[in-house]
Amino acid sequence: MLDEMNEVYLDLAQIVRLALAEQTGDVRLFVARLVRKYRNTEPELAEQMDLYLRAKTPRAGAAMRKTVQPATPQHALPVDDESRLSLLKVYKDASDREQPLLSADLEETLSQLIQERHQMERLASMGLAPTRSAIFVGPPGVGKTLTARWLAAQLGVPLYVLDLTAVMSSLLGRSGNNLRAALDFAKRNHCVLLLDEIDAIAKRRSDETDVGELKRLVTVIMQEVDEWPSTGLLLAATNHPELIDPALWRRFDLVIDFKVPEIPAVRVAIKRFLGPDFALFGRWIDILSLAFNGESFSNIERDIQRFRRALALGTAADADLIEEFIKSRVLTLDRQSRIDLAVMLAKQTRLSQHTISDITGVSRDTIRKYANEQPTTAKKTSKRRSDA
Template sequence: MSKDSKEESTGIESDLVNLARLAASESLEDTRLFLARLIRKYRQSHPDLASRLDQSLKSTQTRSSGNSVLRRGAPVSDSSEAALPVDGDSRLALIRVFDDRAGLASPILPNSVHDAIGAIIRERQESQRLAARGISPTRSAILVGPPGVGKTLSARWIASSLGKSLWVLDLTAVMSSLLGKTGNNLRAALDHAKKHAAVLLLDEIDAIAKRRSDESDIGELKRLVTVMLQEVDQWPDSGLLLAATNHPELVDPALWRRFDMVVKFDAPDAASIGVAIKRFLGDDQEVFKSWIDVLAAGLQGQSLSDVERSINALRRGHALQTASIEKLISSAIDQRQEDLSKAERLNLAIELAKAGQHTHMQISQMTGVARDTIRKHAGPSPRKGRGLK
């Protein structure tokens, strides 16, 4: 046995011994977290082992929830959900739980955002190493960007990578009809998250952390901002506080300064859209292989959630044979034509010409780009075009 093989075998044995020790101690939650860590560790090098461990993890989750099946990515019952704080009047839980510990596909993000999210994860994973130097990991971060760019999915990815569930503060429950209770609800939810060293997401934080100069809000809502300022300042190293907003201009400036990191999400670039289209096509990727560049050009400027809706509609149409592939493609990109800039229309025209399914005249009618311009960038027109119309 080679030295590398021997070290690898020793590493696996050590992991299994630690897993057995946790199981023997009847610490179910710690055992689950360690299982999730092993699944990520061995997914590439030992896929069969990772798959079997994944099945074991899923079976423990199923038993703990009264034999109900957990649906990946949906709000689910956590082992501590019975203790989650609730609104005294409505009895609604103040926190929703997303359990992706069994695995979650990495979000499709621009490189700068991907690096920032990766840094948060690594700091938490290497927190002891930082602590040895007297350094705290990032305790809080605010995710900023328009809807559908991956803010919530990124929060779920962070929690999943750390072997934890994502807790989301449910603002509809926190905002009591009795405004005097809203502050109490907010503190109860935040205190519970701190106590359990949770990864907590405050979604749409602008709803409870508006600028205190906003004259349209009454005093109670302004006092919520003060609560948030105190909580972010005092958030412990053991937990991670995330916030998300679509409207950064509404958030009180004092709150921005309290967060350790600001991560700005922009609309996806062409490369990200191409990657997303391939993922969203799933089993139909081979069918639409020659059209992926056309779709990427035609869906430029859209959020990934909008791209996913368009691709799902495309796949449904193909499955039900409601129209030819060319007409389905036309329908998908025609809806986005008015949103494209002049440069993006030219890019779409070039990709359509490369596909070779239609003439330059047809492309010009679709995109508004002159035939001479198309010819200049894409070469001569084919003699015949099957057409998209």
């Protein structure tokens, strides 16, 4: 009996806590749980609570779940008065969408984010809310936008993307209203909202445009990050973390770093982007992995698509394509990478040392020396260190 009372006290405390925090979505989830819990022991109470639950349609909708179908937008997408362009881009992807290429760390972080959403009741029962906001940081073309799409698809909700450059572009005087309209819309619907290129606001601050207006925009966003309901997920993305106002930065629950891939990941990416042409082109993969080192996924994909088109049309032999490509890449590589590449070309192709030297800018002597002496990359590295 005492245990039972304790239970009731705990439930009561929890609901008060959630209610005072105005976490309406969480309150609803929690009440739904109480209905089930008390159905047998206190059927009347359970029924009453169930009635309350049904009485009013939730403002922000029930929690996002995999099984929830994307709701049809409750209102038309907000548009800017003058341009009539929709401020929000909508993506509704199937949940079996291919996962982006992610580092192990990233995969783990995202997987927890998804788990939290699938087990919101469990979190709520321990007085916890799921991650409500996250900011994606990293150079262009490494999958920030793509991952937001994938994440939304995993959660079974649409992704709305608000490009802040677009919000800002035309009418500075009204961008505050535009922004608020878009954010309100996103809050009313089951969705993931991505504030893409969020640095656009900060960047413009340095221009001599209306600083007051920009400050208001940043303030609007800060409030929204603070108050975003845990039934939704607010994402932001930036290539320029250094431009983000620290006060805004602090407000995100989670910072997620996206990086350009390292050689093993480059290899996996090449393989994926080659698709069925891997059979034709795969023999160059070691060389390509080295040559693409330091490039973003989107640049790798673009070049691979170009190769595939050329192969399909039969306009060039694969060896010629590779040679051309390496010539163009060599300038961006550091000396050691060029040596690695030259040695690999010497070993894996029939190109003469003369040609390789031409392509890579590494002298024939050096190629010969490394090709004969260092069979593995590891050894090469230690050799380089002892040279230095």
